[in-house]
Amino acid sequence: MTTTALDLLFTLVEARAFIDRDIAALAAGTAGAVRIPGFLAAADCACAVEAIENLPVVTYAPERVTVKISRFGPALNDYRAPKGGVDADRYWQATDESRAIWTRSGLRPDPLAVSLECLGRAWGAAISPATIGGRAAFGGTLREINEGALVHFDEVEREHPKALFDQAITAQLAFNVWITVPSSGGKTRLWRRRWHPTDEAHREAYGYRRDVVDGHQELRLPPRLGEALLFNPANFHAVEPNPGDRRVAFAFFLGLPSTGHLAYWS
Numbered sequence: 001m002t003t004t005a006l007d008l009l010f011t012l013v014e015a016r017a018f019i020d021r022d023i024a025a026l027a028a029g030t031a032g033a034v035r036i037p038g039f040l041a042a043a044d045c046a047c048a049v050e051a052i053e054n055l056p057v058v059t060y061a062p063e064r065v066t067v068k069i070s071r072f073g074p075a076l077n078d079y080r081a082p083k084g085g086v087d088a089d090r091y092w093q094a095t096d097e098s099r100a101i102w103t104r105s106g107l108r109p110d111p112l113a114v115s116l117e118c119l120g121r122a123w124g125a126a127i128s129p130a131t132i133g134g135r136a137a138f139g140g141t142l143r144e145i146n147e148g149a150l151v152h153f154d155e156v157e158r159e160h161p162k163a164l165f166d167q168a169i170t171a172q173l174a175f176n177v178w179i180t181v182p183s184s185g186g187k188t189r190l191w192r193r194r195w196h197p198t199d200e201a202h203r204e205a206y207g208y209r210r211d212v213v214d215g216h217q218e219l220r221l222p223p224r225l226g227e228a229l230l231f232n233p234a235n236f237h238a239v240e241p242n243p244g245d246r247r248v249a250f251a252f253f254l255g256l257p258s259t260g261h262l263a264y265w266s
């Protein structure tokens with residue numbers, strides 16, 4: 001397919017701070033991505049990088065995610081139960097352990113707390129964790145992607161049609177803030193293209209073959225130190241490999257529930 005006309009709204013908004021209209025535009029699909037350069041100071045990124053050296057990092061489940069992606073803190077997708085929902089025993093154990101370890105790490109400023117505070121201020125209401133049966137889901141995974149990530153989308157309501165969260169999520173956003181970045185490669189690629197049932201014929205491991213996005217309008221976003229990026233992950237996205245230095249981000253999803261109060265999880 002060849003793109004013949006462009007969606008003039010599918011652009012990168014570069015701003016000094018998050019604002020409610022930009023968050024709403026991403027949720028509505030009338031913006032491409034929002035990035036905030038210098039969201040975290042370089043010194044705070046360096047402290048975070050030092051702190052994570054002592055955290056127990058694991059890789060995403062290799063049977064699902066074929067390239068090596070490391071994380072600290074549970075990501076829901078790694079704890080899916082065979083019949084839907086999460087494998088509660090494993091997920092809550094990992095959640096409790098990770099929270100305790102993170103609290104003990106005593107990192108100040110805490111990039112997760114800073115991020116939630118800024119986004120909450122922009123939205124006009126504090127952001128709470130999404131809950132499962134009343135228990136707070138984990139949010140704020142530290143993620144290291146050096147070998148790239150396949151074209152994929154994230155949409156919790158589609159991945160868990162039997163309502164995983166207590167909140168009914170009407171739109172989902174992905175938040176990343178980079179605490180160390182490579183000098184080349186590692187671009188986030190974001191296409192103006194949502195999943196269609198026929199895409200299932202193009203499945204590849206946890207994602208899709210590149211041809212599902214061929215010819216579609218695209219943003220290419222190199223990761224920059226301390227920069228925050230917010231986008232709607234229902235749009236197909238991928239990460240380019242980076243040959244050299246590490247690419248590490250704090251990452252979580254934001255959901256816009258029917259109550260209007262944003263909820264987060266990883």
Ligand SMILES: O=C(O)CCC(=O)C(=O)O
Binds near residue numbers: 187
């Ligand atoms: O690391 C990135 O650039 C994006 C990672 C990703 O797939 C996501 O945040 O949903």
